Amino acid sequence: MRTYIKGAFGALAGLALAGCMSPTPPSGGSGGVERNLGGGEVTARTIALPSALPPMKAFSGTHISRPTRSNSLIAGDFIDLAFRLESGRQLPVLSRFEGPVTLRVAGGAPAYMASDLNRLMSRLRIEAGINIRQVPSNQTASINLQIVPKRELQRQVPHAACFVAPNVSSWGEYKAARGTGQMDWTQIRQRTRMSIFLPGGVSPQELRDCLHEEVAQALGPVNDLYRLHDSVFNDDNFHTVLTGFDMLILRAYYAPELKSGMSRGEVAARLPALLARLNPAGGGGAPRMTPPSPTAWKQAIVTALGHGNAMTRRQSAAKRAVAIAKQQGWNDTRMAFSLFAMGRLTLTRDSKNAFAAFREAERIYRARPETALQAAHMGVQLAAYSLSAGRAEEAVAIVNTHLGPVKRAENAALLATLLMIKAEALDHAGRGTEAQLVRLDSLGWARYGFGSNAQVGARLKEIAAISPG
Structure with missing residues (x-):
């Protein structure tokens, strides 16, 4: 099941900065006075949606990457994915x-x-x-x-x-x-x-x-695991198309060595030789089971993400998730995701610490090439912050760092958002011709990522409101 977590925290929902300033100017004018994150005032600008949008862009080729961890760890992931539901209930046999x-x-x-x-x-x-x-x-x-x-x-x-x-x-x-x-x-x-x-x-x-x-x-699997950094089988929803890891899991699911009705023990006994055949670079060895994420941490994340909960409760839950991650000694995607959640939910109250959380999450994600996409989700927040502060060249540099991983992950909505921020930054830096070309490029991706012209226009206006006049 795909949840609306992205609607709560991802680039699709709007920039974190949108909580700090009005997304549209006052009626009756082309701009307005907004308060920026530093407490000063900036002149918000708007930009009109072209009367004729460029053709919708779509990805034509898929970047295929093989998982980099050992087959023994992948075997443990397979067992957790295949023999448990998202609710935590155990599945007695493999089914396919x-x-x-x-x-x-x-x-x-x-x-x-x-x-x-x-x-x-x-x-x-x-x-x-x-x-x-x-x-x-x-x-x-x-x-x-x-x-x-x-x-x-x-x-x-x-x-x-x-x-x-x-x-x-x-x-x-x-x-x-x-x-x-x-x-x-x-x-x-x-x-x-x-x-x-x-x-x-x-x-x-x-x-x-x-x-x-x-x-x-x-x-195949009907479970999701927060620890999986390179998979759609993860409730953080950062990955939106099937990855090399996902395809390896599905190939193992339908390998002739396995069949419906096998028990957990029977599957575990066959996985080492099976994965060695399918993924020789991963080596051999018995399945290595990763300890499950503590229930208290998962409950804190669920509460933080829940739109039906009061904001103060969600903020407290996000801080609790970070505290639990620290107690566990994590320095992985679960810690980074906790920080991301806390940053998103506390931005309007404490922008300084919120962006410190984004930067720390980005540091964790950027430490590994496999989590470059997750780092890009932090980058969109940091680039928007630099743009709002008038640091145009810094915003452009941040965006450029993340464009490659986003394209490889085929995330048009995130790509369009980054390009729109870059166009605004180029405008602010006096590079109008470049800005026009980048903005035009962003609109083709936005039509695929956001859909309707109204949604594309709303994103343009939101980002224009962030930019200093």
Whole structure:
């Protein structure tokens, strides 16, 4: 299940600075006086959306990277992913589809989804070795994709952006079977029918992100682990398309050495030789199990992310998550994510410490090449802060540092946001011609990342309001 964590903290939700200043100027003028983070005043500027936007941009090639950790650690990750649900419940056996897998798309899907779905299916065949193909919408299929109006979907599952359900073929079947034993993952010995429910009326990127995570979960793991820095199977939602690690996990899931109904012990016994065959660079050895994240830390993160909670409670929970991470001696993605959450939630009250948290999170993420994408999410906050303070060249330098990883991760919304900040900084530095070209580039990516012209225009205005006059 893909959650709305990104809506709480990610670049898609708006810059952290938006909480400190009005996103639009006062009515009746082209600019207004806003208070910046240092307590002084800056003149906010706005920028009009062009009457004709450039064509939507989309990624055509995927950067494939192999996991860098040992196979013994990957084996431990596999076991935790395959034999546990997100709720913490244990799964007694491995379950997967046996034989060829078919997929159908029910009516009502937007035309632009076809290209992303075709690319995903091709990657699954090539990188994961899964025999999967699409069939016409009027045929029965192993996996059923259905678009559901966003409000209706969230009425049923409030915190889900999209989700997968077992043993049903339609939205109607899901609603009828919800809460019954038919939907119990712990009772499944072999997968035969799965349905994926996607939200209607969202941006092309949001739909693609849902496709990647939910198709992967329909085929394989239905668990998420915060410790995984290179995977969509992580509730921090930084990765939005399937990674090399994810494809290795799926390839192992469908390897001939494994089959549906195997116990945890049977799978663990076969994993060392299996992973050595699939990923020779990872070496051998028995599965090394990583201690689970403490329940108190996970509860603190869930509370911090929960939109239904009071802001003071969320802020306290984020600080508690940081404190627990320090007590655990973590210097990994869980510590960085805790700092990110605290920075986002305390920015309007304590901008100095909030940005210190962003910088520390960025330091942790930048220490490893594998977490360059996560560092870019910190970078967008830091670049916006530099822009608001009038340090245009610093903002440009920060943006340039992060563009490569964001492009490789195929995150158009984050890419568009970084480019918009860069364009504003170039304007502020008196480099208007460069700014115009960069802004034009950002709009093509924004159409894919944000969707409607109104959302693209809102992001432009938000960033223009950050820039000094």
